[in-house]
Amino acid sequence: MATTTSGTRRRVGKPRGSYAKTDEKRRAILDAALEVFAQSGYRSGSIRDIAERVGMSEAGLLHHFPNKSTLLAAVLERRDDRAVQFIPLDENFGGRSTVNGLLELASYNASEPGVVELYCTLSAEGTSPDHPAHQYFIDRYEWSRGMIERAFTIIQAEGDLRPGVTPASAAARTLAMMDGLQVQWLLDRDVLDMTEELRNFFRTIVSYEL
C-alpha cells in the first residue's frame, strides 16, 4: 500500500501538500457531480454547472477529469466503494449475512437521498444502449444478482428458503424490490420505510425469523 502511494508520487513528481489539495479538489468535484447527475441526469447535467459549484473553471475541472464520462465513472466507483462496506465481496460471506447486509444498505441509502436519486436516475437513463454507463449497469446487475443468488442458495441448503422459491428468481426480485422502493420513497419519503418494506419482502422469501 505504502509502495503504491510512493510509486504514484514519484511518477507525478509533486510534493505531498499538492497531493492533499488535489485529493480534496477531486472529492469536491465528485460531490458536486453526484448532486448534478442526481438532479438532472447524466445527459442534462453539465460540466459547467459542476465546475461552478466547486468554484472552478470548466478547464480547471477537466484537468482532474478529462471528460464527462470519466467523471461519471469516478462517481459510480466511489459510491460502489461505500456500498461494499455493507456487503463484503468475500464469496463465503454467508446467506443470512448478505440478507442483513442488504437491509443495512437500505437503511444507509435512506440517509443519503442524493445517492439514491443518482442511482435511480442513472440506472433508468443507463438502460439505453448508447448511454456511457450502460455496460456498467449491465455488469453491476449481473454481479449483484449472482451475489444474492449465492446467498439464497446457502439459505436454501440450510432449509430456510420458502417452498417454491428459487434462488435465481429471489435474487432478481430482491434487486427489483430495492430499486422500486427507491422510486416511491424519493417521490414521498413519508409514504414508506424502505428498510421495513425490504424486510417484509424477505419474510415472504425466507422462513427464519427476520
Added chain:
Amino acid sequence: MATTTSGTRRRVGKPRGSYAKTDEKRRAILDAALEVFAQSGYRSGSIRDIAERVGMSEAGLLHHFPNKSTLLAAVLERRDDRAVQFIPLDENFGGRSTVNGLLELASYNASEPGVVELYCTLSAEGTSPDHPAHQYFIDRYEWSRGMIERAFTIIQAEGDLRPGVTPASAAARTLAMMDGLQVQWLLDRDVLDMTEELRNFFRTIVSYEL
C-alpha cells in the same frame, strides 16, 4: 357524444377532413415525443428533435402543443388510457381480477419496450420536485397503491392473503416489484420474464393458485 363532436366542430369551424388530419398529426407527434422522452428523458429531449421526426418545424409542432410540458402531459395521459384497459377503474372490480389485470399489464408492457423506457426514465427524473411530471407521479403512485390495496383487502377478506401480509404493504411492494423488474428487463431482455417474476412475487403474497 355526437353533440360534443358537432359542438367542437362549430367552435373551431373547420371541415371534417382537417380534423382527421389534425388528429393524425397529433398522434404522430405523441409517438415521436414518446420515443424521444423515453430515450433522452424529458429534460434532454428536445422539441426540435421531436418535430424533425415527424417532418415538421418547431413552430408547426407548437401549434398542436403550445409547450414541452403540455406535450409531456399528453404523452402520459395517452399511455394511462391504454393501461386502464387492463385494470378497469370500477371500485368493485375485485381482488383476483386486479391481480390478473396487473399480470396482463406486465405482459403488455413487455410488448412495448419504448413505453416501459419512457416510464422508467420519467419516473426517475420526476422524483425531483422541480420536474413538470413530479405531481403527476406522486398522484399516480398514490392512486395505484390505493387501488391495489383495495384489491388485497378483498383477497384478505376471502381468506386468501398469506399470514403476516398487510394489504397496504403488499400494494407498495407490488408497484416496487413492477418498477424494479422493468429496469433489469430494459438492461437485458433475456435475463428475466417480467410477467413470470411478477407472478412469482404474487405467489408469496396470496395463497390461492396463481
